[in-house]
Amino acid sequence: QSVLAQPASVSGSPGQSITISCTGTNSDVGGYHSVSWYQQHPGKAPKLVIYDVIDRPSGVSNRFSGSKSGNTASLAISGLQPEDEADYYCSSYTSGTTLVFGGGTKLTVL
Amino acid sequence: QVQLVQSGLEVKKPGASVKVSCKASGYNFLNYGISWVRQAPGQGLEWMGWISTYTGETKFAQNFQGRVTVTTDTSTRTTHMELRSLTSGDTAVYYCARDAGQTSYDVLVGYYTNTPKYYFDYWGQGTLVTVSS
Numbered sequence: 001q002s003v004l005a006q007p008a009s010v011s012g013s014p015g016q017s018i019t020i021s022c023t024g025t026n027s028d029v030g031g032y033h034s035v036s037w038y039q040q041h042p043g044k045a046p047k048l049v050i051y052d053v054i055d056r057p058s059g060v061s062n063r064f065s066g067s068k069s070g071n072t073a074s075l076a077i078s079g080l081q082p083e084d085e086a087d088y089y090c091s092s093y094t095s096g097t098t099l100v101f102g103g104g105t106k107l108t109v110l
Numbered sequence: 111q112v113q114l115v116q117s118g119l120e121v122k123k124p125g126a127s128v129k130v131s132c133k134a135s136g137y138n139f140l141n142y143g144i145s146w147v148r149q150a151p152g153q154g155l156e157w158m159g160w161i162s163t164y165t166g167e168t169k170f171a172q173n174f175q176g177r178v179t180v181t182t183d184t185s186t187r188t189t190h191m192e193l194r195s196l197t198s199g200d201t202a203v204y205y206c207a208r209d210a211g212q213t214s215y216d217v218l219v220g221y222y223t224n225t226p227k228y229y230f231d232y233w234g235q236g237t238l239v240t241v242s243s
Binding site: 034036038045046047048051052057089091093098099100101102103104 | 145147154155156157160169170171205207210227228229230231233234235236
């Protein structure tokens with residue numbers, strides 16, 4: 001069982017916006033500015049899309065944005081495109097086991 | 111360009127050990143640490159541990175303490191991850207990933223250090239390890 005809770009699936013139509021949540025505790029998400037998000041297409045390695053809660057790596061579309069409130073972090077994707085269909089994972093530094101991931105969310109673009 | 115190239119498919123019997131390698135290119139190898147992350151079939155990501163390529167310092171997830179060894183060979187720019195006492199539960203794709211934390215001079219201690227940032231900007235292609243009798 002993953003330490004960080006994510007919805008199993010979300011969906012949206014092209015052009016719409018969606019949000020994926022990632023809920024932890026004061027010992028991980030709520031306690032540090034160290035939440036990251038990864039996009040993973042089937043059979044591929046994960047790709048970093050957000051780090052340090054809100055920062056976007058060079059080359060990642062500005063349609064991807066991150067935020068955090070209390071123990072819950074969120075990834076928002078605006079203007080959904082077919083290529084956004086993938087699994088998304090959050091991760092957070094934790095004082096306990098050092099780094100934990102969420103269980104992943106499957107995004108379907110209808 | 112930055113590349114992490116991993117060794118190939120491994121098939122092991124329960125109780126055996128496996129060693130996966132990860133060869134880096136396209137950047138200063140000593141400037142960034144390497145983490146190992148695994149993914150069981152149809153499952154999520156699980157962080158295993160990290161090594162500083164500069165100092166050799168390691169950090170491991172509690173689940174793997176005592177069962178995993180990570181080493182680095184600066185002459186070949188290669189990091190190795192060895193997992194022992196394999197069970198069917200260790201069947202997974204194993205990834206190496208470059209940690210974004212850069213080696214830098216710490217004026218407080220008077221020498222270079224590398225502290226992980228725990229997010230990964232480049233990943234290897236993955237190595238499938240299958241454990242089966």
